[in-house]
Amino acid sequence: MNQALEKLLPLSFRNYVSNIRVYQYYKGYLSYRNQYKGKSKTIFVVGSPEHDNLGDHAITYAQMNFLRKAFPDYTLIEIVANRLMHNMRCLELYSTPDDIFVLQGGGNFGIEYFREEEVRRKIISEFPNNKIIVFPQTIYFGDTELGRAEFKKTQDLYGSHKDLTLVAREATSYEIMKAGFRNNDVLLTPDIVMSLDLTDPPKERKGALLCIRADKESIFSDQDKASIQNYSSKHFSQITTTDTCILRPVSLEDRDHELNTLWNQFKEAEVVITDRLHGMIFAAITSTPCIALGNYNYKVVGSYEWIKHLGYVKFTNDLNRIPELIEELRQIEHPRYNNEFSARHYNQIIQSMSDSLNEPSASSIVTA
The missing domain is CATH 3.40.50.2000 (Glycogen Phosphorylase B;)
Known part of the structure; x- marks a missing residue:
C-alpha cells in the first residue's frame, strides 16, 4: 500500500x-x-x-x-x-x-x-x-x-x-x-x-522550559504548579511549557521526528524545570541546565545519583529552592555532557x- x-x-x-x-x-x-x-x-x-x-x-x-x-x-x-x-x-x-x-x-x-x-x-x-x-x-x-x-x-x-x-x-x-x-x-x-550525547549541534538558548507532568505520577497541586511558573517568570522573560507525553500516538515511522522536535526544545532553553525522569535525562544529554523535582516514587532521585556529578543538573524536593537554584545554574558557563561515566x-x-x-x-x- x-x-x-x-x-x-x-x-x-x-x-x-x-x-x-x-x-x-x-x-x-x-x-x-x-x-x-x-x-x-x-x-x-x-x-x-x-x-x-x-x-x-x-x-x-x-x-x-x-x-x-x-x-x-x-x-x-x-x-x-x-x-x-x-x-x-x-x-x-x-x-x-x-x-x-x-x-x-x-x-x-x-x-x-x-x-x-x-x-x-x-x-x-x-x-x-x-x-x-x-x-x-x-x-x-x-x-x-x-x-x-x-x-x-x-x-x-x-x-x-x-x-x-x-x-x-x-x-x-x-x-x-x-x-x-x-x-x-x-x-x-x-x-x-544516558548512553546518548545530543549536545551537538548546539542551538541558541533563551528562557525557561517547564516540563511538568499532569498524570497520576504527579505530586504537585495546581498551586504548586503556579508557584513553579511564578518563580520562573521572575528570572526569565520567556517561559515555554512542554511535556514528554504529547497526547497523541507515535508510530515507529514518526519516532525520530517527534524525539528530535522535543530534544531541540531542550537545546533552546537556558534552564529546564521538570518532574519528569526523562525531562531530567533529556536535559542532561543535551547539556541543558536543569532543576529536577521529585515524583511519587524513587526513580527520579535514584537516577539523579548517576548524573549529579555533572553540576548543571540539580535535584530538590523543595519548590522554595527553585529561585536559588536558577541563580546557581545561570552562573555555569558552557555545560557539557560527557557520557563516558x-x-x-x-x-x-x-x-x-x-x-x-x-x-x-x-x-x-x-x-x-
Missing part, C-alpha cells in the same frame, strides 16, 4: 495493515535465516511503544543505538508491545534457541502499567531456552494486596527461567530485584538513554549477552 495513502486511513486500520506487513517481514526473514542453519544471528527487541510517552520512545531509540554498536553482526528486529500477539506464532515457528530477547527498559516493571508486565511474562514463559535480558528498569509493585500478589507471580515466573537477566536503573530497584529474584542475574546501570556500567549488559552467545565478548560500547 502507498505509504502516503496509508497515513490517511484510521489508526486502527493502519495498525492492522502494519501488523500484516511486520508479520510477513518476520516470517520471510526468519524462514530465510533457517534455510542457512541459523547463520544469521538475531536479537529481538520486544515491548517498544506506540503510545504518547516520548521518554519510552527515547528508551527504544537508545536501546537500538546501543545494540547496533555492541552487536554489529546481529540483525535487530523490533516488536512493538501492542503487536506482540500478532507475531507470536511467527516467533514460535522461526526463532531459534540462539536468538536473544531484549525486553524494553523503562519504569513499567510493576502493576502501574500492567500491559508491559504481561508482555514480559509472555516472552519469558514462551521462550524458556533463550537468553532474555530486561533492559534498565524501575520496579514498583506497591505495598497493596494486589501489588504483593502480582509481585509473587512475577517472582515465580521469572525465577523459573534458566537464563534471564534483570537490569535495574537505580539503587532502590536494584536492591528490590536482588532480594526478590535470587535465581536471576541482576545488574545495575543507568537508564539506557556510563560506558563501564553498560558493558555489564554486553558481557551478559555475550556470555550466552558462546563467543568472544562483543564490542565495548562506544557512546554517542
Whole structure:
C-alpha cells in the first residue's frame, strides 16, 4: 500500500495493515535465516511503544543505538508491545534457541502499567531456552494486596527461567530485584538513554522550559504548579511549557521526528524545570541546565545519583529552592555532557549477552 495513502486511513486500520506487513517481514526473514542453519544471528527487541510517552520512545531509540554498536553482526528486529500477539506464532515457528530477547527498559516493571508486565511474562514463559535480558528498569509493585500478589507471580515466573537477566536503573530497584529474584542475574546501570550525547549541534538558548507532568505520577497541586511558573517568570522573560507525553500516538515511522522536535526544545532553553525522569535525562544529554523535582516514587532521585556529578543538573524536593537554584545554574558557563561515566556500567549488559552467545565478548560500547 502507498505509504502516503496509508497515513490517511484510521489508526486502527493502519495498525492492522502494519501488523500484516511486520508479520510477513518476520516470517520471510526468519524462514530465510533457517534455510542457512541459523547463520544469521538475531536479537529481538520486544515491548517498544506506540503510545504518547516520548521518554519510552527515547528508551527504544537508545536501546537500538546501543545494540547496533555492541552487536554489529546481529540483525535487530523490533516488536512493538501492542503487536506482540500478532507475531507470536511467527516467533514460535522461526526463532531459534540462539536468538536473544531484549525486553524494553523503562519504569513499567510493576502493576502501574500492567500491559508491559504481561508482555514480559509472555516472552519469558514462551521462550524458556533463550537468553532474555530486561533492559534498565524501575520496579514498583506497591505495598497493596494486589501489588504483593502480582509481585509473587512475577517472582515465580521469572525465577523459573534458566537464563534471564534483570537490569535495574537505580539503587532502590536494584536492591528490590536482588532480594526478590535470587535465581536471576541482576545488574545495575543507568537508564539506557544516558548512553546518548545530543549536545551537538548546539542551538541558541533563551528562557525557561517547564516540563511538568499532569498524570497520576504527579505530586504537585495546581498551586504548586503556579508557584513553579511564578518563580520562573521572575528570572526569565520567556517561559515555554512542554511535556514528554504529547497526547497523541507515535508510530515507529514518526519516532525520530517527534524525539528530535522535543530534544531541540531542550537545546533552546537556558534552564529546564521538570518532574519528569526523562525531562531530567533529556536535559542532561543535551547539556541543558536543569532543576529536577521529585515524583511519587524513587526513580527520579535514584537516577539523579548517576548524573549529579555533572553540576548543571540539580535535584530538590523543595519548590522554595527553585529561585536559588536558577541563580546557581545561570552562573555555569558552557555545560557539557560527557557520557563516558556510563560506558563501564553498560558493558555489564554486553558481557551478559555475550556470555550466552558462546563467543568472544562483543564490542565495548562506544557512546554517542
